[in-house]
Amino acid sequence: MAGAASPHRVAVLVRDGVLPMELGLVHQLFGAARSVRGEPLYSVVTCAPVPGMIRTDADFPIRADHGPEALEHADTVLVPASHEEDESYEDGLPPALTAALDRIPPGARIASICTGAFVLAAHGLLGGRRATTHWLSTDHFARTYPTVRVEPEVLYVDEGRVLTSAGEAAGIDLCLHMIRRDFGAAVAADVARRTVVPPHREGGQAQYIPRPVAEPDSASTSASRAWALTRLEQPLTLGELADRESMSVRTFSRRFRAESGMTPMQWLAQQRLARARQLLEGTDHTVDRVAAESGFGTAASLRQHFQAALGVSPRAYRVTFRGPGGSSEVDRRDTPGSRPKFGRGPG
Template identity: 65%
Template sequence: MTPSPENGTHDGTRNGTHGGTARADGRGGRPHRVAVLARPGLLPVELGIVHRLFRTAESPGGAPLYEVVTCAVTPGELRTEADVTIGVSHGPQALAEADTVVVPAADGDYTRTDPRLEDGLAGALARVRPGTRIASICTGAFVLAAAGLLDGRRATTHWRSAGHFRSLFPAVRLDPDVLYTDEGDVLTSAGVAAGIDLCLHMIRSDHGAAVANDVARRSVVPPHREGGQAQFIRHPVPREQAGSTLRARTWAVQRLDQPVALRELAAREAMSVRTFTRRFRDEVGVSPGQWLAQQRLQRARQLLEESDLPVERVAADAGFGTAASLRQHFAAALGVSPSAYRATFRAPRDGFTPADAAGRGNG
């Protein structure tokens, strides 16, 4: 598998530009096949994340959108970093049949001293077909880097392993401050929870926000955290309710179609603008302006997928004001126009599929 420089670089916000309908149903009309590469010392929770989230994704008619298999370099009993073992029946051939390969963390990543890939693992990854999407969770990024898939590309891993990673793989543009990165066909994520974000991001890229949100609801996890959010937030839970920015955020989400000034948000919490901004970043991981733009973009995507509203009305209801402003934000964040996004991710109606809708787009 060879990296593709033309895919560009972004922080997990350009959803839907590298998956689209081509990835939606896998190859040959079957469900999209996800292979999880298990290694000795596997973190069981990360294996569970991939199976749970992808296997929960369904079409509007209830058909599974993905099939997930676990494979190993050598099939058989595999130890984990917990006090349990797992039986893996699939060998590396599963990687050759996959549309997406996910590499979770293993305890050996933390003690790796050789930047080269072990022969058996290198041979297994050589089976991955060109163009197959490959992603890592946590220190699974060490495997992708050792395979040369991250050279010259932006990537992330768990913040505690960032220094060790950088010393082994100086050719990788490591960003230890984000939840996940998306370089087209190669994606990386930080710790366990960021693996959830990355899987939802891939599902959203393939099938749109409505499907990803449904998967998130079933697993009772946040439906969307942008990749550029901070990995490590000092005060994720306010030490006292009086110091929270939750009321201001709730108020803002309820009026996205109206102008929202920073001073108004601060006033909702009886704080100065400076204190509010600092507290907001501590709690949410991004600035109030960045967060508000994310909420408006999410609202616009939902309206494009689930309503017949013209683009001008979507722009107004999401708080972008004009269709031109909406198009500008979509181009910057997602790399597509609102109409193209709707044609790709609109939920099927009256027997039409997203591909049918692409031929009927509204300009």
């Protein structure tokens, strides 16, 4: 982890057709990350395969003063989308872009925003890995790169060194996740507050995909979600949730999935997992107590859900985000595992 005296170096690789929003959000979010002493935790530079004026998808260009040499010193490289180029790489990347990507150090982290995933795939970085991109492009992406395991409904996928995110605003979720991974939940939450965005969004991009309206009644299931969030520690059934909306279980389940992109029980498990993560990050509760207060009931159930969703044990998660000395009451039956994956859903 980079310290305040040596900021984590982020290079943003732009191309003609870059979306200004995607470029701006990277600078804004990483630029807002500060240590407890107020020192910047990241340094961010914009570079291009060939420095100079770069067209955007708006009515103004940008100037990239740095060339591909900036990639040689990066700890993280971010590739925003280009609406001009991304879906035209079936025959390979342009030589200048390939040469630029080849200058990335072997240990650097590489991430894409939106259809920037096409660049990573064309360069051979996603073969055999899970990845996502904008929902409008996932079918084309899967056809073009059949060895990539496309996850079309999530906001981002973390495969360790390589990360991908969905459409433009999902870049915010991805950047906050990387900040959280680098410097912990408190820093990421502070960045979210400074930039007035949620530190974590519910659901995946499935909720933003247009669907035919099955019936004219547009009743929402939001009241049941608000009710459930106040009693996550209690056993909750599908019937109880449906009763809050005065719907049959079948109707409730159908409308809930249309609104959130997941089943009620999947959503409930996700919220309980988020509560458990908050408790592990912000308290010294034992794993048994965290399990009880988050609604998983037992430590064994909590461990099972953590392993399935994040790829680590609760203790390993706590060590990652609070440091080895962050708790004196951790259940010692847990042993540290690999770094959390987070890619099975929105982090």
